[in-house]
Amino acid sequence: MKKLTPKELYNMWIEFFTSHGHVQIPSASVIPENDATVLFTTAGMQPLVPYLLGEKHPKGTRLCNVQKCIRTNDIESVGDSSHLTMFEMLGNWSLGDYFKKEMIPWSFEFLTSEKYLNIPIDRLAVTVFEGDSLSPRDEEGATAWLNAGIKKENIFYLSKEHNWWALGSGVGPCGTDSEMFYDTGKPKCCETCSPACDCGKYLEIWNDVFMQFRVEEVGGECKELSQKNVDTGMGLERVVCISNNLDSVYDSIIFADAIKKIEELSGKSYSDEENKKPIRIICDHIRTATNILGDEKGIAPSNVGQGYVLRRLIRRAVNYARRLGIKAEDLIQVSNTFIDYFVAYNPDVYSSLDNNRKFIIDELAKEINKFSQTIVAGTKEFEKQMANLKDNTIDGVSAFRLYDTFGFPLELTIELASDRGAKVDVEGYNKAFEHHQAISRQGAEASFKGGLSEANEVTAKLHTATHLLLGALRKTFGEHIYQKGSNITPERLRFDFNFERKLLPEELKTLEDIVNQAINDEVEITCEEMPIEKARESGALGVFGDKYGEVVKVYTMGDYSKEICGGPHAKNTKELHHFKIVKEESSSSGVRRIKAILD
Ligand code: GLY
Numbered sequence: 001m002k003k004l005t006p007k008e009l010y011n012m013w014i015e016f017f018t019s020h021g022h023v024q025i026p027s028a029s030v031i032p033e034n035d036a037t038v039l040f041t042t043a044g045m046q047p048l049v050p051y052l053l054g055e056k057h058p059k060g061t062r063l064c065n066v067q068k069c070i071r072t073n074d075i076e077s078v079g080d081s082s083h084l085t086m087f088e089m090l091g092n093w094s095l096g097d098y099f100k101k102e103m104i105p106w107s108f109e110f111l112t113s114e115k116y117l118n119i120p121i122d123r124l125a126v127t128v129f130e131g132d133s134l135s136p137r138d139e140e141g142a143t144a145w146l147n148a149g150i151k152k153e154n155i156f157y158l159s160k161e162h163n164w165w166a167l168g169s170g171v172g173p174c175g176t177d178s179e180m181f182y183d184t185g186k187p188k189c190c191e192t193c194s195p196a197c198d199c200g201k202y203l204e205i206w207n208d209v210f211m212q213f214r215v216e217e218v219g220g221e222c223k224e225l226s227q228k229n230v231d232t233g234m235g236l237e238r239v240v241c242i243s244n245n246l247d248s249v250y251d252s253i254i255f256a257d258a259i260k261k262i263e264e265l266s267g268k269s270y271s272d273e274e275n276k277k278p279i280r281i282i283c284d285h286i287r288t289a290t291n292i293l294g295d296e297k298g299i300a301p302s303n304v305g306q307g308y309v310l311r312r313l314i315r316r317a318v319n320y321a322r323r324l325g326i327k328a329e330d331l332i333q334v335s336n337t338f339i340d341y342f343v344a345y346n347p348d349v350y351s352s353l354d355n356n357r358k359f360i361i362d363e364l365a366k367e368i369n370k371f372s373q374t375i376v377a378g379t380k381e382f383e384k385q386m387a388n389l390k391d392n393t394i395d396g397v398s399a400f401r402l403y404d405t406f407g408f409p410l411e412l413t414i415e416l417a418s419d420r421g422a423k424v425d426v427e428g429y430n431k432a433f434e435h436h437q438a439i440s441r442q443g444a445e446a447s448f449k450g451g452l453s454e455a456n457e458v459t460a461k462l463h464t465a466t467h468l469l470l471g472a473l474r475k476t477f478g479e480h481i482y483q484k485g486s487n488i489t490p491e492r493l494r495f496d497f498n499f500e501r502k503l504l505p506e507e508l509k510t511l512e513d514i515v516n517q518a519i520n521d522e523v524e525i526t527c528e529e530m531p532i533e534k535a536r537e538s539g540a541l542g543v544f545g546d547k548y549g550e551v552v553k554v555y556t557m558g559d560y561s562k563e564i565c566g567g568p569h570a571k572n573t574k575e576l577h578h579f580k581i582v583k584e585e586s587s588s589s590g591v592r593r594i595k596a597i598l599d
Pocket of ligand 1: 042043044045165207209231232233
């Protein structure tokens with residue numbers, strides 16, 4: 001197999017797919033834009049959902065990219081040889097263009113040809129869907145693999161549990177898939193050993209999803225899509241690992257500087273088996289935290305949403321650092337090695353880490369400091385609880401108290417308890433957590449019990465309000481005002497724009513009045529597709545420069561707003577009811593931030 005650096009693999013991927021007619025699109029932010037249904041971008045397809053569902057993509061029907069992704073559902077597995085909470089996904093898409101008979105031979109070519117990965121055919125195993133009432137046994141896929149050159153005994157038919165792909169919520173475009181595995185050469189764990197077991201013999205490296213279905217709401221029916229798509233994702237870190245004949249993703253160049261730094265700070269060696277797991281966890285969590293903090297959206301640690309995940313990652317890293325005898329504040333040095341690594345590896349994707357270095361380091365330092373203060377008090381409380389254990393278990397309310405009052409993430413309590421041979425009542429904790437949320441949450445959030453489609457509707461309305469707010473800002477302060485950032489959660493919109501000073505209360509009131517006037521005017525919202533030049537001539541605002549291709553969508557809201565935008569939006573401004581600004585603050589130098597709600 002060819003020995004590759006991460007950048008060589010990145011370039012090879014883009015070269016292969018552009019030579020097959022694909023257009024490269026940039027990696028989206030790790031914080032999804034205008035999507036309140038997920039916290040992080042978990043797959044390259046996520047920003048493409050509208051296009052997989054049938055909307056026209058401005059760059060055509062064949063796309064490829066390398067997407068930074070965050071998945072924290074497997075956080076417990078981090079520290080083994082292959083799991084990471086942040087990874088880069090090499091992806092390519094057919095939006096109603098080619099399908100299985102093109103994609104499988106291309107996958108085979110990329111995996112095995114001398115020009116590309118050059119993996120010996122014998123080291124590859126693939127899976128296809130075994131069939132159910134919705135989708136037949138994938139003989140077409142199996143035959144395509146066989147014809148390409150995969151041995152019959154290395155093609156496995158697996159159930160829906162393994163060979164069906166959808167987003168975590170289960171909602172959105174979905175379909176059967178065919179996964180590709182690298183056979184590590186380890187002996188079979190049993191007679192029936194296959195890519196379905198997690199014994200470590202087979203490492204998944206690539207997934208071809210054949211997306212021909214969609215699910216509209218949680219638990220909803222699976223319906224045929226009007227177009228057949230292909231969505232594939234290959235794990236960059238895993239392929240770099242096997243291409244360099246390594247046992248673990250952590251042993252590659254991607255983590256080399258960080259591991260060296262941790263060894264230096266702790267005086268402990270990564271080659272000692274007992275140090276491997278804590279060192280890997282610190283690396284993983286600081287790497288992911290650095291990328292969440294350094295994203296263009298600038299998320300900081302908090303007790304909700306992305307901020308809470310970030311807080312958990314940092315606090316978990318601190319906990320493992322303490323075990324290795326590293327001073328918590330020295331984790332900043334580990335973060336710096338990752339910033340340096342990413343910027344040197346791929347400045348096109350990661351320059352925001354360098355630009356936001358101060359924010360990353362400041363927020364990391366603040367969080368570490370906060371945690372260090374609480375940990376002393378929390379440890380005392382923990383010891384009190386340990387002295388009063390019933391059934392050798394910390395009950396849910398006590399575990400929640402450790403979290404809520406002392407800032408101990410649940411994982412930390414579980415880990416500390418397990419070090420002492422005790423358990424934690426996780427179910428009880430979750431109940432206490434939910435109870436707490438139910439009483440402290442505002443009405444807006446509670447209304448989301450209605451499910452995803454309702455969440456989407458609210459998101460669309462807040463998105464419309466964002467356009468109206470920009471219109472109001474430009475009307476009030478002049479045409480030099482532009483959007484600098486936007487983020488929407490089910491509760492609120494957050495909008496950043498260029499402005500040098502704090503806004504006065506009466507100015508905020510003017511902005512609210514203009515937006516509420518637009519709402520009261522019951523303006524119909526129209527959407528038109530047109531070439532980008534025509535859109536610009538018509539005076540439509542576009543904030544993303546060259547990201548757009550030939551044909552763009554222009555959303556018009558009477559005289560209040562005209563913007564190039566992917567949508568979605570409300571149909572009429574009256575759906576927004578009432579607009580209220582809840583906060584105005586500085587975002588960064590020369591940039592102000594407004595948070596607003598619809599009530
Ligand atoms: N979207 C394909 C994957 O994540 O495997």
